[in-house]
Amino acid sequence: MNGLVVVDQRGDWPVQTPGIQVATAWEYLTDEAFTRARRTRVYNLCRSFSYQSTGYYVSLLAGARGHTALPEVTTIQDLKLADGPRIINDEVDELIERSLAPLGSERYTLYVYFSRSMAKRHERLARALFNLFPAPLLQVSFVYRGESWRVEGIDAIPLGEVPETHHEFLFEAAHDYFQRKRPHRPKRESARYDLAILVNDDEQEPPSNARALKLFERAAEDLGFEVEFLDKGDYGHVAEFDALFIRETTAVNHHTYRFSRRAAREGLVVVDDPVSILRAANKVFLAQLMTRHRIPQPGTMVIHRGNVSHVARELGFPCVLKQPDSQFSRGVIKVETEAELKRQTRELLERSDLIIAQRFEPTEYDWRVGVLNGEPLYACRYYMAKDHWQVVRRDAKGTKHEGIHETVDIADAPPLVVSIAVQAARAVGTGLYGVDLKQFGKVVKVIEVNDNPNIDFGVEDLVLRDSLYRKVMEYFISRLEARTRS
Template sequence: MSGLVVVDTRSDWPLQIPGMQIVTAWEYLSLEPETLARNVRVYNLCRSFGYQTTGYYVSLLAGARGHRPLPDITTIQDLKLAEAPSVLNDEIEELIQTSLARIGSPEYVLNVYFGNSPSKRHERLARALFNLFPAPLLQATFVYRGDEWRVAQLGPIALGEVPTSHRELMHQAARDYFTRRRMPRARRDSARYDLAILVNEDEKEPPSNARALKLFEKAAEKLGFEVDFIDKSDYGHVAEYDALFIRETTAVNHHTYRFARRAAREGLIVVDDPVSILRATNKVFLAELMDRHRIPQPKTVLIHRGNVSSVARELGFPCVLKQPDSQFSKGVIKVDNEAELKRETRELLERSDIIIGQSFEPTEYDWRVGVLDGEPLYACRYYMAEGHWQVVKREGAKKHEGNHETIDVKDVPKNVLSIAVQAARAVGRGLYGVDLKQFGTVVKVVEVNDNPNIDYGVEDLFLKEALYRKVMEFFVRRLEARTKDTR
């Protein structure tokens, strides 16, 4: 059995789908918890989710039983909040305007069935609403005020309120949703856990290349995982998994953070977890964190509009400016004089009220130490691009990279390894890439990355397939520990 469809009366849901069992709400609530395995998927199609109604209790008790309800109790509560429409982010606000641009009336009602819309024109909007508020049946009311569309109401719709003309569409959407993950291949009998790997096929510089992703999949399957590669359109499916591995570049104001946050809320084992994303993607936070833990770093100044005039005196020239969320050498600038400093800080401070300034300390290469669960995993030397002060040199659309050298962590200088582990542990217990500079016996942390590159042919050159296995073993350890804790 793949899951339970819970309804008020059996006649509410005439559709039969292989692997899905239809039960009434009272049948589900009356079940002894031990009669069902943990992690059963529960699709709550009750007529009401009002506080302390049977529909409310189905989702509430499903969570308590270790099942996976859709909607979960948090989504039900979110939809009840008067301010729920206001939580729609900028990304969906723009989608609302474009999707409804041709509507002639001042009000429009959109029904959403398992993320699908009766109108092809509104399919992207329907999916986005479902991703933000994962509930099987949703209804959104939009009103045109001033010169833009706004969400006036957003909530679940009862089965009985679905128009007759929409029934077949709803049933087909349900069939697609229930069978979506099982269509490519039958579930292996040996699979113990479900793992989702979040990727973006359009990303130009992903944290893992295609060969690496295949090796992650292979390692996971050997350890008993059923693996699905998902993208940002699969937000509504997150709760169906045991673990989430994010292999798309992370950012706070981004769907990767929303995936991590929801997965953590649902009890999944997550890499990168949302706390690590918050901490590691902001260099202002990292600078203060390293300082608090007395972890050496290049001389660092938090620059704001009130202290720009003192930066040159404190750091000297040349110095390095960094926007807080810079990645892949982007948003990192070397300035050689006062004029450049003023010009570049003015531009950077337009995007963030605080930026980072650091002393310029050139080296032939940077160390990158991969740390997993507080222990060193791999080590590389990334050499500077030819004729450049960074590992990556960008010239318009062109990118030039320096050489790399992957070595056994046992051969890494002890002080490099020790400081890398300290820095990673200060951030968390997930997967990190710590960048460091070495000057003889002096070692300084440049940054800690929450979403480090693990590419076939680079970071795996020493450990080879063992590197991918070690990452997947981390998920297994966490899942097994969670299972023990809930017994």
């Protein structure tokens, strides 16, 4: 994308940055060249964002022209709402407390310039606030009440309200921000779209290993994408892309959901989309969904404090208890006795008012069928870990032990397994899912549907190899081209 700084008067922005053009607001609003421009990132630094002012119209019309604005008009409006500070999440609350703890006063104002703060100790807090409210210039007011700091107000401030003593730092922060996106490689002229892949280099069990990520990148570039890998600190850059592919383990109360939600709101093609995360992340929802669509599953109960005593009669022992948002076999517990049931349900119900109990139906392996856009993509058998009833076993030290895996051609997988997997995935949505199933002869039952399935080099790709990665990227291309045609 081309970068464009928009100001009221050219003298408002006296610095030059390679690849960044400067224009006045009036030029941007009235010059046909800007109306026709494509793939433009607009940094709106006008002196006022009041309703229907030129600054307001710069961000508003940027959206109409298909340009990416910072701040977007929705961010400007969100910040004007009286309850804006209420959306501060727990993670940022903790940062606020740590960052402001040394202060002796009861009030503090933090200036955030292109995600940075002049005070080094507030750098992490500044970046987090910028990620929540992506605007180039922010002013955040804090007040100390009781025994904690609270956000009193957040405003996107115009350039004219930046203290003159801050200008040098502001220009430096802007320069760094402009240059940080793909600074070491020129944009390929053949690129038609921008794809962001969200990853977490520190994640112990990511949904795709490093080799798989490279193959996704190569497949995307072959199809005309410019690819950039993002981490959780890049929330403010989401709107700069055409598509977002989340390859970090998703959760609802988590930055992955916030990335997905914002990308969907900005019109990006998103995998995993926020609706899929909400649905697949909760096993109570999935159990009810499978029941409604008459998709077979093991005997299942939704457990609450009033019906724990019914479990033995309905399901028998042993049975399996599941925390609604359990992942990677964590939060999934096999109970053998009534006493164990009471103890475990008491602990699980402390975290969620509803949990799942299922009849224990052991098998040598579980099927995993990958489904993309309602069509089967790959099929694997995941065998149980040695001397264990799950695919993954963790010892007392937390070390993970896995059973072997076997990837088969979709054409060679049992047709009923594939058919029921596709039905289950389609009940959730049209994205990318991994459906886990158990097979007992001619009987097939769905265990769960995962919105963020593993696609690892050397496992799920053993049959399709490079074409697996290409098929996923073709989905993004087809969705983007369908939007262009419409």
